[in-house]
Amino acid sequence: MNFFPLSPVDPLNPDPRLIARATEALRRGALVAFPTETVYGLGANALDARAVRRIFEAKGRPQDNPVIVHVASPDDVPRLAEVTDVAQMLMRAFWPGPLTLVLVSKPVVPLETRAGLPTVAVRMPSHAVAHALIAACGFPLAAPSANRSGRPSPTEAEAVWDDLGDRVEMILDAGPTAIGLESTVLDASVPGVLTLLRAGGATAEAIRDVIGNRVELQMAAHGGEAHRSPGTRYRHYAPNVPLLLWEGERFPAIGEKRWAYVGVRRPVFSDGLVRERRAKSFEEYAAMLFSALRELESSGVDCIVADWPQEESGIARALCDRLRRAAGG
Numbered sequence: 323m324n325f326f327p328l329s330p331v332d333p334l335n336p337d338p339r340l341i342a343r344a345t346e347a348l349r350r351g352a353l354v355a356f357p358t359e360t361v362y363g364l365g366a367n368a369l370d371a372r373a374v375r376r377i378f379e380a381k382g383r384p385q386d387n388p389v390i391v392h393v394a395s396p397d398d399v400p401r402l403a404e405v406t407d408v409a410q411m412l413m414r415a416f417w418p419g420p421l422t423l424v425l426v427s428k429p430v431v432p433l434e435t436r437a438g439l440p441t442v443a444v445r446m447p448s449h450a451v452a453h454a455l456i457a458a459c460g461f462p463l464a465a466p467s468a469n470r471s472g473r474p475s476p477t478e479a480e481a482v483w484d485d486l487g488d489r490v491e492m493i494l495d496a497g498p499t500a501i502g503l504e505s506t507v508l509d510a511s512v513p514g515v516l517t518l519l520r521a522g523g524a525t526a527e528a529i530r531d532v533i534g535n536r537v538e539l540q541m542a543a544h545g546g547e548a549h550r551s552p553g554t555r556y557r558h559y560a561p562n563v564p565l566l567l568w569e570g571e572r573f574p575a576i577g578e579k580r581w582a583y584v585g586v587r588r589p590v591f592s593d594g595l596v597r598e599r600r601a602k603s604f605e606e607y608a609a610m611l612f613s614a615l616r617e618l619e620s621s622g623v624d625c626i627v628a629d630w631p632q633e634e635s636g637i638a639r640a641l642c643d644r645l646r647r648a649a650g651g
């Protein structure tokens with residue numbers, strides 16, 4: 323294992339020698355963390371069951387929570403899964419980008435990768451470093467978010483280092499990620515219906531625009547459909563101090579506490595406010611939420627207050643989902 327795994331890499335033009343080093347490590351079955359446009363991923367050869375088991379050990383991830391398989395091109399998918407016409411259409415419209423498709427798996431994908439399910443989740447990230455890495459490997463990369471299980475997803479290499487520094491061979495550091503929340507997970511494995519399992523960078527509105535009325539698009543009820551996306555069962559994204567939500571006009575009761583704030587609106591009072599991170603839009607709020615939670619929790623406060631978006635469309639739907647879970651349900 324490297325003494326210091328952080329390797330700076332140009333986000334747009336990755337050095338081929340660095341990519342070759344990372345590829346060599348992955349070929350040996352080692353773990354390499356890499357940037358995507360959403361969050362950093364903890365990568366291993368998706369077709370190597372032993373390498374994938376290392377991901378679960380490093381993260382402390384429950385065995386029944388499958389990981390996403392990252393590809394370099396839509397052409398890589400037919401080898402891994404059954405591609406329906408609708409899936410084809412969605413790949414053409416959204417890839418490369420933050421849409422993960424759950425499809426019926428082919429046997430080549432080890433059961434470790436899909437946690438025993440008959441389906442596999444696939445996505446083609448749009449980050450140049452992720453693309454260069456997967457293309458150079460020649461095999462797909464299984465990669466969950468590169469955090470310890472239950473912690474906020476890492477949007478910067480330093481956060482990967484904090485959570486997993488001693489458990490990875492290499493961390494490709496390309497600076498902060500652009501979107502900041504994980505990809506949209508869409509179940510396309512059932513004929514005639516698409517189910518949104520996790521809100522993310524690809525919005526329900528944009529998906530509807532592409533599919534028209536060819537198939538039904540349903541939202542997985544929070545909790546209700548959770549068995550279909552095992553990851554949604556677990557408490558996630560939790561900072562290590564309580565997170566209180568500022569919904570509508572109801573500002574949380576703070577009393578004498580020292581607190582920190584993250585959000586778009588200006589807090590209505592500032593007694594005891596120690597630190598704040600303000601965004602100008604929901605997009606900017608999404609991009610900084612996880613890094614803000616990590617920064618604010620270590621600023622010596624008793625709690626964090628987070629602004630709850632008043633709408634549940636576009637990226638705000640994903641923000642609401644992550645905030646709800648970070649606040650504990």
Ligand code: TXA
Pocket residue numbers: 358360361362363364387388389390420422424436439441442443445447465466467468503504505506507519520550551552553554
């Ligand atoms: O943006 C992202 O998606 C990032 C980057 C690294 O690509 N990855 C990520 O992976 O967020 P992870 O493991 O943290 O979240 C994957 C989600 C989990 O909720 C998991 O349960 C779900 O996708 N998932 C994976 N395979 C599935 C399957 N076959 N059926 C249903 N849900 C699945």
Ligand code: MG
Pocket residue numbers: 466467475
């Ligand atoms: Mg995750």
